[in-house]
Structure formats: structure tokens, C-alpha cells
Amino acid sequence: MNAWIKPxxxxxxxxTVQCGGAVAADLTVMTSGGFTAAYKxxxxxxxxxxxxxxxxxxxxxxxxxPEAIPNRLQxxxxxxxxxxxxxxxxxxxxxxxxxxxxxxxLADSRxxxxxxxxxxxxxxxxxxxxKQTLLAARSVAYSDSASGVYVEKQLFxxxxxxxxxxxxxxxxxxIPVASVVAKGDYxxxxxxxxxxxxxxxxxxxxxxxxxxxxxxxxAAGIPTGAQHPTEARQLLDYLASPAVQATVQxxxxxxxxx
Numbered sequence: 001m002n003a004w005i006k007p008x009x010x011x012x013x014x015x016t017v018q019c020g021g022a023v024a025a026d027l028t029v030m031t032s033g034g035f036t037a038a039y040k041x042x043x044x045x046x047x048x049x050x051x052x053x054x055x056x057x058x059x060x061x062x063x064x065x066p067e068a069i070p071n072r073l074q075x076x077x078x079x080x081x082x083x084x085x086x087x088x089x090x091x092x093x094x095x096x097x098x099x100x101x102x103x104x105x106l107a108d109s110r111x112x113x114x115x116x117x118x119x120x121x122x123x124x125x126x127x128x129x130x131k132q133t134l135l136a137a138r139s140v141a142y143s144d145s146a147s148g149v150y151v152e153k154q155l156f157x158x159x160x161x162x163x164x165x166x167x168x169x170x171x172x173x174x175i176p177v178a179s180v181v182a183k184g185d186y187x188x189x190x191x192x193x194x195x196x197x198x199x200x201x202x203x204x205x206x207x208x209x210x211x212x213x214x215x216x217x218x219a220a221g222i223p224t225g226a227q228h229p230t231e232a233r234q235l236l237d238y239l240a241s242p243a244v245q246a247t248v249q250x251x252x253x254x255x256x257x258x
Contacts, residue, residue, distance in 0.1 A: 024051045025228040027235060030069045031083040032061040033145060033176070034109040034192040035218045037251040039083060039239070046238050052231050060145040061085035065173050073097050079223045080232040083239075085146045086217035093221065102222035102229075104236040107253040109216045111147045112193040114178050114202040122188075127209050131159045133188065140165060141186035143195070144173045150214040151190045158212050178202045192216065193252035217256070 031039050036058065043054050057077070059067040061084035066072075069084050070092060082089065082098060086105065092098040113124055113133075122133040134140060134156075142148035148171050156162040156169070172180055172189075181189040182201030189202070196204060207213065220239065222232045238244065245255045 024053060025080075025231040026053045026055060027080040027228055027231055028055045028057060028078055029081045029083065029235070030057045030059060030072060030077075030079045032059060032069060032085065032218075033143070033195040034061075034085070034147075034216060035083050035106055035194070035220075035253070037194045037198055038107065038244075038248045038253060041247050041251065042239055042244050045244075046235055050231070050234065052228075052235075054235075060143075060174075061088040062146070062149075063144045063173070065144065067174060070097075073223060078225070078227065080226040080228045081220055081222060081235055083218065083220040086219040088146075089219050089221055092223075096224060098221040098223050099229075102233065102236070104220050104240045105256045106218045106220055106240055107248050107256060109147075109192045109194055109218055109253050110207050110213055111150065111190055111216075112196050112207045112252075113205040114181050114189050114196050114199075115187065115205055116181055116184055117201050117203050119187075119203065121203050122205050124206050125209065127159070127212055130209060130212070131161060133205075134159065134165060135161060137187045138168065139186045139188075140169045141172050141177050141180055141189040142169065143177050143191045144171050145192075146216045147190060147192050147214070148172070148177075154214070155190075155208070155212060197252045215254075218253075 047054050059069045059072055069082055093100045124130040124133055142151040156165045176195055176199050177189040177191040178196045178199035180186050220236050222229050226232055
């Protein structure tokens, strides 16, 4: 058993024994792409140690798609935990849909680029190299969440190539950007690194240079209508704990400075 989990798990077991027997909670977790790879590794560990089960619902942090987490909550879909881009979570807190005192910062995510497997790997380690790669690309794909909004609205402008990229840039809704690059539908694709790495059929070209990088903070919270707020808090504490940071980093994310 993970040593970090023991103290709160012991308390939880004692409480359920006093109530006449342990009753596992089934937590519904809504998570957006950037933290999903880390969550998929850590969630089963939490479930195994706590005795609770996790039902996972995927969706972007923002946007018009019905699957987007804010739209799901607006329709009244139940959730015990939401994991999403920090500023999108803050908006849900402002609207009273997520408890303000439940907010936990989880990880920082940077944007990366992929090309189809077998294609030459471009050098985007410098701003000049990135600019040259984009100008030469036949087509460019990016996500409909935080990273794609940045690429479309700010990155091209910072590089001074907005006019040239507008006709060949496409925002991809709902599905991983790397998947459409792998099929050859687009020549290059941008998304959070943690969302690019798990997809087969592509080559990771690297992260955006730091001078044009956009760092997205992922955070989590508990919706005000959560059915299992106590167990939800235990999950959030675990996902943010020092014990799991090596796993978080292995998925392409950066730990939040504490």
C-alpha cells in the first residue's frame, strides 16, 4: 500500500466500520485531455488502495462541443470531480458550479508538435526553426481546447505568420490531434504534450520554444452537487501529492512548484 495513502485510508476505514461496514463510493470523474494520461495511471492506484471505484467521463475544458465539461455540467450531468484547465475551472467556480474551497492545482502542461511517423522530424527547438516549419507545412492541426486557442489566436501572430497560416490551419474538435496527423490528414499537429505522447503513428518533434510557449495549469475541483465530496477530496489530495509526481512527469507534464 502506498505509504502516503495510509493515514487517510485508516480514518476512512474506521469511519465506515463505525457505520456498520465499509461502503465503497463510485466517483464520477470528468477529466480533460491534458491530465488524462496521468489520471489513467493514478486512478487505478487510488481505487485499489481506497476501495472506491472511478467512472471516468472525458471532455475538453471549454468549447462548443457537447462533450465539453462546462456543457456537461450545464446539462446537469453528475460529477464528483472535474479535472481541467485552471482558468476554465475558475470560471465554473465563479458561476457557483464548483466549490471554491475544493480547488487543487495538479500540473503544468506545455504545448508540443508531432508529424506523421516516418516523416522527417523538423527542428523546432528555436523560434526560427518553428517558423520555418510552419511556413513549409501543407496543413496544420490544433485542438479545440486551451492549446489550440493559443496556437490559433496568439502563436501564429507572435511568429508574424498569421496571414500565411490562417488558410491551412484547422481546429480539431473532440478527438486527439495526433490521430489525424497519424492518418495523414494533416502534416503537423499541436496539442498539450501529454495528449500527443500516447497516440501511435506519430513522431514527437518537441515542445514549443520557451519564448513562444504557453504553459497551462491544470487544476481540479468538486462540483457543488457532488454525491461523494469526502471521497472526492481524498482523490484530489492523492493526485496532487508528492508521492505521485514521478508518474505525473512521465506523462509529459511538469509538477507544480510547491
